[in-house]
Amino acid sequence: MVTSPPSRIWNIAAETQSIQARTALQLTRLRALIERVNHQVPFYREALQRAGISADQFKHLEDVRRLPFTTKADFRQQHPLGLLAVPRHEIARIHGSSGTTGTPTFVAYTKNDLQIWAELCARFLFAGGLEPQHTVQIAFGYGLFTGGFGLHYGVECIGAAIIPAAAGNTRRQIALLRDLTPDVLICTPSYALTIADAARELDLDSRSLSLQYGHFGGEPWSDDLRLQIERELNITAFNNYGLSEVIGPGVSGECSARTGMHIQDDHFLIECLDPDTLEPVPDGELGELVITTLTREAMPVLRYRTRDLARIYRDPCPCGRTSIRMSRVTGRTDDMLIIRGVNVFPSQIEEALLRVEGTTAHYLIEVERPHILDEVTIKVEIQRELFSDRMDQMQRLRERIRHEIQTVAGIRAQIELVEPRTIERFTGKATRVIDRRHLIT
Amino acid sequence: MKLQQLSVFLENRPGRLDAPLEAIAAAGINILTLSLADTAQFGILRLIVRDWERAQQVLEDGGWIVNSTEVIAVDVEDRPGGLAAVLKVLDQAGVNIEYMYAFSSHRPDKAMLIFRFENTDQAQQVLMTHGLRIVDGSELVGAAD
Numbered sequence: 001m002v003t004s005p006p007s008r009i010w011n012i013a014a015e016t017q018s019i020q021a022r023t024a025l026q027l028t029r030l031r032a033l034i035e036r037v038n039h040q041v042p043f044y045r046e047a048l049q050r051a052g053i054s055a056d057q058f059k060h061l062e063d064v065r066r067l068p069f070t071t072k073a074d075f076r077q078q079h080p081l082g083l084l085a086v087p088r089h090e091i092a093r094i095h096g097s098s099g100t101t102g103t104p105t106f107v108a109y110t111k112n113d114l115q116i117w118a119e120l121c122a123r124f125l126f127a128g129g130l131e132p133q134h135t136v137q138i139a140f141g142y143g144l145f146t147g148g149f150g151l152h153y154g155v156e157c158i159g160a161a162i163i164p165a166a167a168g169n170t171r172r173q174i175a176l177l178r179d180l181t182p183d184v185l186i187c188t189p190s191y192a193l194t195i196a197d198a199a200r201e202l203d204l205d206s207r208s209l210s211l212q213y214g215h216f217g218g219e220p221w222s223d224d225l226r227l228q229i230e231r232e233l234n235i236t237a238f239n240n241y242g243l244s245e246v247i248g249p250g251v252s253g254e255c256s257a258r259t260g261m262h263i264q265d266d267h268f269l270i271e272c273l274d275p276d277t278l279e280p281v282p283d284g285e286l287g288e289l290v291i292t293t294l295t296r297e298a299m300p301v302l303r304y305r306t307r308d309l310a311r312i313y314r315d316p317c318p319c320g321r322t323s324i325r326m327s328r329v330t331g332r333t334d335d336m337l338i339i340r341g342v343n344v345f346p347s348q349i350e351e352a353l354l355r356v357e358g359t360t361a362h363y364l365i366e367v368e369r370p371h372i373l374d375e376v377t378i379k380v381e382i383q384r385e386l387f388s389d390r391m392d393q394m395q396r397l398r399e400r401i402r403h404e405i406q407t408v409a410g411i412r413a414q415i416e417l418v419e420p421r422t423i424e425r426f427t428g429k430a431t432r433v434i435d436r437r438h439l440i441t
Numbered sequence: 442m443k444l445q446q447l448s449v450f451l452e453n454r455p456g457r458l459d460a461p462l463e464a465i466a467a468a469g470i471n472i473l474t475l476s477l478a479d480t481a482q483f484g485i486l487r488l489i490v491r492d493w494e495r496a497q498q499v500l501e502d503g504g505w506i507v508n509s510t511e512v513i514a515v516d517v518e519d520r521p522g523g524l525a526a527v528l529k530v531l532d533q534a535g536v537n538i539e540y541m542y543a544f545s546s547h548r549p550d551k552a553m554l555i556f557r558f559e560n561t562d563q564a565q566q567v568l569m570t571h572g573l574r575i576v577d578g579s580e581l582v583g584a585a586d
Contacts (some may be wrong), residue, residue, distance in 0.1 A: 390557070
């Protein structure tokens with residue numbers, strides 16, 4: 001295991017800026033942002049008008065609390081590009097995230113957004129020890145998902161060599177690791193373990209690979225899992241955080257001190273709120289992260305409710321960066337599950353089931369991680385309309401349900417047909433999910 | 442004559458078969474024959490009973506998912522090739538059999554088979570045209586006595 005010196009700062013001016021100077025910068029950017037969305041985005045213009053807000057009233061950063069929230073539902077309502085703040089021809093890229101209805105929600109970037117995004121990823125990659133002479137294997141999905149491309153351009157920004165392995169095909173990942181001897185691995189934490197495991201199956205010592213570091217994100221993971229990855233791959237594992245609605249990876253990431261993830265707060269204004277009262281929680285206490293993008297051009301967002309629960313720390317970090325930091329995400333305020341890196345809402349499962357005529361809302365999602373990868377079983381109560389005396393019809397029904405779930409939610413699930421009234425009825429809010437993974441410890 | 446068969450959805454867990462059979466027994470309904478099709482995960486219990494409408498009610502009242510399907514009982518000579526002769530007729534006429542199972546008849550020289558066809562009417566026509574004997578419901582009930 002290698003630890004990098006604490007002085008590895010990619011953008012010294014930005015990352016070590018005095019708190020007063022950064023606060024002033026944030027306020028300037030916030031005012032400009034309000035001005036911009038007021039002119040360019042009808043959705044925000046109406047919301048600001050309703051709230052009686054104009055940019056010149058903003059004297060303090062705390063005034064951000066007067067701004068309206070943006071939710072995932074707003075993204076859906078503004079589908080596909082209603083939140084766009086630039087003319088269409090200025091879009092340089094469009095990514096998407098899995099939505100709760102099967103249609104992805106789109107996020108657009110200008111050329112400038114892409115440059116900033118690359119720098120933000122470069123900041124945490126550099127903090128983790130990445131050098132231009134290194135080789136990086138990226139085993140994140142390349143596509144609408146922001147993980148692959150986001151990190152790819154971050155690595156390019158530093159000038160290291162990239163093996164764009166993309167997600168999946170684990171045997172090939174191992175062959176690449178063995179033959180091309182990369183220094184850094186980038187993927188989801190669970191996939192890192194899959195790789196380590198598969199290496200052993202191929203009689204390769206996963207500890208003796210060339211890897212030194214790993215940057216992992218895209219799903220919640222515990223410190224136990226970090227230790228396991230570090231042990232099995234003999235690397236230092238870093239955590240990073242982001243979400244596509246605000247940019248993708250690069251919102252925050254760890255430095256070598258690993259005392260929380262540094263929030264790139266020259267570009268993102270982060271609040272940590274009690275999800276019920278929507279009042280700020282004291283530093284160090286668990287709250288929902290609410291993010292305002294200060295510099296995004298194509299699709300800026302005011303106070304995006306991430307539904308991610310984490311803690312914020314403001315005490316100084318030994319690395320010299322002056323940004324505030326956040327803990328790992330320890331939960332969600334909604335019922336979203338992350339299955340093998342894919343965001344899944346129980347409502348999507350419900351929608352998929354409703355597409356199969358005759359299924360009712362009596363279902364139960366069981367998530368387990370028997371070994372490394374998440375396994376999902378969906379129990380569906382059989383209804384008279386669905387039941388056939390013919391086995392082939394019954395198998396076809398299971399296949400149809402499986403197919404609809406894959407289409408709507410993007411996950412493969414085991415479908416278990418169960419007798420009526422065997423799924424427990426709840427008087428209050430139904431429990432649709434039994435998550436046995438114990439992700440957060 | 443078509444017969445009504447009841448099918449019951451069962452989870453494939455220990456003890457799941459007993460309960461519906463007990464419910465029918467408790468209602469004093471005699472089961473003439475049954476067959477169980479199963480996968481590792483679930484099963485379909487198929488029943489021919491004396492009073493299928495009442496049996497269906499009893500099962501539904503007990504919370505089971507039940508449907509009734511038309512099946513045909515066919516007399517087959519209880520000798521080598523008896524079944525093959527029937528299947529050949531059906532095959533040549535292009536009649537699809539979804540599934541079939543035996544009915545335990547008490548008559549020494551006859552076997553009886555329950556057929557579930559894709560198209561029951563067509564199958565019935567073919568069987569009759571070829572002089573094969575379709576057993577009707579009342580006879581079946583008698584046969585089981």
